[in-house]
Amino acid sequence: MIPRRRIPIAGRDLRDVFTAPFVPRTQDAADIAAFEEAFRQRVGCAYAVATASGREALLLIVDALRLGPGDEMIVPAYTLGELLPLIAARGIRCVAADIDPATLNVTAARVGARITPKTRAILVDHLFGAPCEIGALMQLAARHGLPLIEDCAHAVGAYADGKPVGSFGDAALFSLEVSKGVATFGGGMLTTSNRQIAEHARQAVADRLRHPGPAVRKAALKYVEEMAVRSPLYALAARLMFGGRGNGFERAYRRAHDQLRQPSVGYSGMQARIGLRRLGALDERNRRFNAMWLELADDLPPGFAAPLRDRHGSPAFYNFAARYDGDIVRLRRAAQTQGLDLAIRGEVMDDCAVLLGQADCPEAAAAYAKIVQVPLHDGLGADGPRRVAKKLAAAACQCR
Numbered sequence: 001m002i003p004r005r006r007i008p009i010a011g012r013d014l015r016d017v018f019t020a021p022f023v024p025r026t027q028d029a030a031d032i033a034a035f036e037e038a039f040r041q042r043v044g045c046a047y048a049v050a051t052a053s054g055r056e057a058l059l060l061i062v063d064a065l066r067l068g069p070g071d072e073m074i075v076p077a078y079t080l081g082e083l084l085p086l087i088a089a090r091g092i093r094c095v096a097a098d099i100d101p102a103t104l105n106v107t108a109a110r111v112g113a114r115i116t117p118k119t120r121a122i123l124v125d126h127l128f129g130a131p132c133e134i135g136a137l138m139q140l141a142a143r144h145g146l147p148l149i150e151d152c153a154h155a156v157g158a159y160a161d162g163k164p165v166g167s168f169g170d171a172a173l174f175s176l177e178v179s180k181g182v183a184t185f186g187g188g189m190l191t192t193s194n195r196q197i198a199e200h201a202r203q204a205v206a207d208r209l210r211h212p213g214p215a216v217r218k219a220a221l222k223y224v225e226e227m228a229v230r231s232p233l234y235a236l237a238a239r240l241m242f243g244g245r246g247n248g249f250e251r252a253y254r255r256a257h258d259q260l261r262q263p264s265v266g267y268s269g270m271q272a273r274i275g276l277r278r279l280g281a282l283d284e285r286n287r288r289f290n291a292m293w294l295e296l297a298d299d300l301p302p303g304f305a306a307p308l309r310d311r312h313g314s315p316a317f318y319n320f321a322a323r324y325d326g327d328i329v330r331l332r333r334a335a336q337t338q339g340l341d342l343a344i345r346g347e348v349m350d351d352c353a354v355l356l357g358q359a360d361c362p363e364a365a366a367a368y369a370k371i372v373q374v375p376l377h378d379g380l381g382a383d384g385p386r387r388v389a390k391k392l393a394a395a396a397c398q399c400r
């Protein structure tokens with residue numbers, strides 16, 4: 001089986017995970033500061049603050065902008081649905097703007113059509129690592145005097161108009177989750193050149209528990225899962241770990257994952273040490289992923305279409321999302337029998353318009369119904385994209 005996700009097992013990462021409890025807290029603090037500084041320089045902004053998750057970075061921005069009850073925020077209609085209740089809990093009404101089907105990102109025209117006197121902020125994505133038309137969106141936001149937040153959860157290392165994403169808007173959020181470009185077993189990064197936003201975030205994370213325990217637990221469980229994925233007995237291991245009554249492993253992982261995201265838990269020194277190395281290797285990683293992406297796009301069988309990758313800049317892909325013109329549920333089932341693990345619907349992204357009770361974003365609805373996420377990761381090996389494309393073709397054939 002070609003799994004959806006893989007993580008690298010590197011000696012230096014393992015050493016960081018297992019020595020974390022013995023590292024002095026002063027060293028942790030210095031390493032977190034060094035990682036934030038390296039990230040800040042990489043994005044080209046004035047401040048970077050490490051947070052418990054990407055979504056927490058978003059909420060810190062929202063709070064720093066003093067958005068609250070009665071305010072409206074425009075969000076992409078095709079993005080992570082879990083963001084919506086978090087924003088709604090602040091009394092803010094999210095209004096979805098439809099996406100461009102070619103790029104899967106929002107456009108200035110579509111966001112502009114959603115602006116009302118109550119609009120107080122605009123959230124845009126660089127979805128799946130491909131930059132949105134950020135120049136036009138910035139002009140729109142400036143014309144209306146609205147702050148613009150960039151969601152760079154998928155796009156660390158991507159450029160638009162020659163500038164790193166995350167450096168355009170009033171502030172940006174990055175995710176450091178396990179499958180992302182700079183993956184540190186969880187965490188997030190807030191970047192901004194606005195001192196007030198940075199100070200608010202810095203204060204919010206100042207007095208947190210910096211004990212590495214939760215991050216070490218999550219990393220250790222992730223390594224166990226990765227070893228199971230790599231084992232020739234993966235199917236059996238998966239049944240024992242995730243299936244039926246034997247899903248204790250999944251529960252333990254969830255618990256560790258949730259614990260790490262609690263607002264009382266701070267980003268740890270262990271994560272920062274891993275993050276510094278990942279950041280140093282980011283360009284090389286993005287070159288590799290972009291090359292695999294292109295190879296897979298070239299080999300896509302009939303019936304599949306890849307989104308436009310570089311209309312608004314140079315991407316930094318972290319996965320491969322393709323549109324399929326048949327039944328995605330049947331395709332997923334057929335792909336399983338071919339040994340290919342595809343993600344569909346809410347496992348890829350959500351139709352946020354529907355979640356918000358809007359029926360006016362047909363392109364997001366079509367993306368939700370037609371996009372499949374195809375494995376793209378370092379575990380594929382040299383001829384990986386070709387093997388994936390072959391399995392996709394066989395699965396599509398089986399569906400006819």
Ligand SMILES: Cc1ncc(COP(=O)(O)O)c(C=O)c1O
Nearest residue numbers: 053054055080151153175176177
């Ligand atoms: C588009 C998008 N925005 C925000 C986030 C939130 O990131 P995190 O999981 O680190 O909270 C994600 C998570 O993958 C995402 O896909």
